Amino acid sequence: MPTKKHLETEAKIRELRQSIDELEQQLMVTRQAERAQHKTLDHLDEYIDAVDTKTSSLKLFWAELKREWLSL
Helix, strand or coil: CCCHHHHHHHHHHHHHHHHHHHHHHHHHHHHHHHHHHHHHHHHHHHHHHHHHHHHHHHHHHHHHHHHHHHCC
16 A cells, blocks of 8 residues: 555656646647747748839839929
């Protein structure tokens, strides 16, 4: 028959295992969130590049339009 100390040790081991399982689960969730954030940042970079390209095109168009307007 297990002693009280032995039962307490087994209970602590179960608690520690449960805590480790919870921490592993939290780590997995955190890693997934980090991956999602990286994907979002990648898309943000693409969006910024697209906006930059459109802005450059608009500036060139505006300069050409202004040049043509002034030459009339």
